[in-house]
Amino acid sequence: MQIVNEHRRKDIHNSDIPTVCAACEARHGGVCGTLTPDQLLDLSRHSTRRSIEPGREVVGQGETTDSYANIISGVVKLSKVLADGRQQIVGLQFAPDFMGRPFTRESALTAEAAVNTDICAFPRNVIERLVSEAPGLEHRLHEQALKELDEARDWMLTLGRKTAQEKVASFLYIIATHIDPEQGTANEFDLPLSRADIADYLGLTIETVSRQITKLRKENVIRIENSRHVTVPSLERLMHVGGID
Amino acid sequence: MQIVNEHRRKDIHNSDIPTVCAACEARHGGVCGTLTPDQLLDLSRHSTRRSIEPGREVVGQGETTDSYANIISGVVKLSKVLADGRQQIVGLQFAPDFMGRPFTRESALTAEAAVNTDICAFPRNVIERLVSEAPGLEHRLHEQALKELDEARDWMLTLGRKTAQEKVASFLYIIATHIDPEQGTANEFDLPLSRADIADYLGLTIETVSRQITKLRKENVIRIENSRHVTVPSLERLMHVGGID
DNA sequence: CGATAAATTGAGCCCAATCAAGGCAAGTGG
DNA sequence: CCACTTGCCTTGATTGGGCTCAATTTATCG
Numbered sequence: 001m002q003i004v005n006e007h008r009r010k011d012i013h014n015s016d017i018p019t020v021c022a023a024c025e026a027r028h029g030g031v032c033g034t035l036t037p038d039q040l041l042d043l044s045r046h047s048t049r050r051s052i053e054p055g056r057e058v059v060g061q062g063e064t065t066d067s068y069a070n071i072i073s074g075v076v077k078l079s080k081v082l083a084d085g086r087q088q089i090v091g092l093q094f095a096p097d098f099m100g101r102p103f104t105r106e107s108a109l110t111a112e113a114a115v116n117t118d119i120c121a122f123p124r125n126v127i128e129r130l131v132s133e134a135p136g137l138e139h140r141l142h143e144q145a146l147k148e149l150d151e152a153r154d155w156m157l158t159l160g161r162k163t164a165q166e167k168v169a170s171f172l173y174i175i176a177t178h179i180d181p182e183q184g185t186a187n188e189f190d191l192p193l194s195r196a197d198i199a200d201y202l203g204l205t206i207e208t209v210s211r212q213i214t215k216l217r218k219e220n221v222i223r224i225e226n227s228r229h230v231t232v233p234s235l236e237r238l239m240h241v242g243g244i245d
Numbered sequence: 246m247q248i249v250n251e252h253r254r255k256d257i258h259n260s261d262i263p264t265v266c267a268a269c270e271a272r273h274g275g276v277c278g279t280l281t282p283d284q285l286l287d288l289s290r291h292s293t294r295r296s297i298e299p300g301r302e303v304v305g306q307g308e309t310t311d312s313y314a315n316i317i318s319g320v321v322k323l324s325k326v327l328a329d330g331r332q333q334i335v336g337l338q339f340a341p342d343f344m345g346r347p348f349t350r351e352s353a354l355t356a357e358a359a360v361n362t363d364i365c366a367f368p369r370n371v372i373e374r375l376v377s378e379a380p381g382l383e384h385r386l387h388e389q390a391l392k393e394l395d396e397a398r399d400w401m402l403t404l405g406r407k408t409a410q411e412k413v414a415s416f417l418y419i420i421a422t423h424i425d426p427e428q429g430t431a432n433e434f435d436l437p438l439s440r441a442d443i444a445d446y447l448g449l450t451i452e453t454v455s456r457q458i459t460k461l462r463k464e465n466v467i468r469i470e471n472s473r474h475v476t477v478p479s480l481e482r483l484m485h486v487g488g489i490d
Numbered sequence: 491c492g493a494t495a496a497a498t499t500g501a502g503c504c505c506a507a508t509c510a511a512g513g514c515a516a517g518t519g520g
Numbered sequence: 521c522c523a524c525t526t527g528c529c530t531t532g533a534t535t536g537g538g539c540t541c542a543a544t545t546t547a548t549c550g
Contacts, residue, residue, distance in 0.1 A: 210529060
């Protein structure tokens with residue numbers, strides 16, 4: 001873990017954008033976009049940039065969430081587990097999503113990096129103070145929540161009503177359309193999730209995921225190299241196989 | 246939350262509360278709770294109370310949502326359909342939930358009354374105006390969105406990882422814990438959903454739902470009369486069968 | 491009471507889970 | 521460098537839970 005300690009360049013002229021933020025890819029998309037330079041400076045003083053390795057847990061189920069974060073780059077899995085160990089991934093967060101559950105101290109989820117992930121974390125009290133000062137910030141958080149709600153409901157349709165084949169195709173489509181431009185294109189990318197993760201996301205087993213990927217490959221819907229690198233000749237075709245209108 | 250008009254606050258007889266609202270069961274729980282009497286009056290001028298019969302569509306998938314509503318009593322199903330007709334219920338809303346999707350004109354869902362349902366509807370422009378005037382209102386809507394998000398994610402675990410038996414038990418538990426006190430208790434109530442609805446909610450077929458209900462009955466987890474009236478001797482037992490901690 | 495919808499029950503089948511074996515690539519230590 | 525391990529993925533054989541199709545019973549309502 002690395003902590004960047006260089007908050008800003010000029011102490012006096014605080015109307016400038018803080019240095020850490022100026023180069024930040026998430027500055028416009030995340031929560032930071034609605035803040036004034038002053039507020040951004042305020043926030044940046046209390047923020048820490050961290051790198052998280054795959055599999056590293058960010059927040060455990062039932063633990064106290066003491067911080068919020070913007071995802072700078074990478075992918076984070078949000079998951080829930082049953083008492084007997086059965087697991088379900090209930091959300092994937094891509095850059096530049098905001099991560100964290102406002103107004104609750106208990107997290108009902110486990111958040112875990114799927115690949116090497118950079119985040120910019122803030123303590124909860126700073127966020128809550130800024131919310132009360134800047135009404136636009138709560139609006140942004142509200143919109144993020146509504147976006148996640150829409151995504152969750154779309155996925156419920158996939159979990160409840162689609163076949164294994166459609167599920168895998170839908171998953172590939174999601175990744176294709178959310179991939180960081182620096183990591184690949186919609187037509188060619190590396191999967192950020194292992195087969196086990198994909199299974200947990202789709203409510204399937206590893207074996208079924210593997211078989212369906214093989215099937216899609218044999219039907220020329222996708223090409224695969226090294227089991228992680230995917231090429232999609234036609235996104236249209238992939239959508240169609242995934243039962244997406 | 247701060248009270249602006251002190252002189253109105255001390256009126257015990259609620260004479261400043263609009264007549265329609267004074268007797269409204271949803272006045273404290275819904276969005277109305279955060280409004281001042283002035284704002285409540287404003288809202289009530291533009292609100293219409295409606296009764297909706299079961300099966301009646303409130304807002305169709307892809308249609309323009311021109312209004313928001315508080316549910317006074319009843320249950321509303323939110324569902325999504327695939328091109329070939331496969332359907333999934335992605336949310337149930339009970340009184341006094343707020344219904345409607347802020348900041349989007351296109352609804353991605355179909356909303357339909359499951360039983361006789363009374364709602365209090367407002368045009369979207371009035372709500373949006375009030376949001377800009379009363380910051381507490383957006384906070385309330387935000388919390389409602391977060392609540393729905395939590396529920397959606399809980400249900401994703403059910404859809405993706407639970408067995409048919411556990412799904413049905415989980416469904417019964419949800420109903421038991423959300424039933425309107427005037428309609429029944431957690432231990433005895435009428436199901437607000439048909440077998441077909443339950444199947445769509447659980448990602449199962451009607452037949453499987455029926456078989457599992459029969460199984461739960463034979464195992465004395467529940468008793469059933471007239472296929473709708475349910476008695477639950479032990480909620481603990483029901484939770485356990487449903488895989489809920 | 492008859493008509494119609496809703497729910498139950500049964501038989502057989504199929505898709506995905508389970509159980510089991512083996513491949514492949516990257517490390518590790520002799 | 522090679523044997524061995526380890527993690528991850530694929531493939532095969534078999535099983536079983538839930539789906540499909542079909543018949544019957546039960547509720548609802550004119």
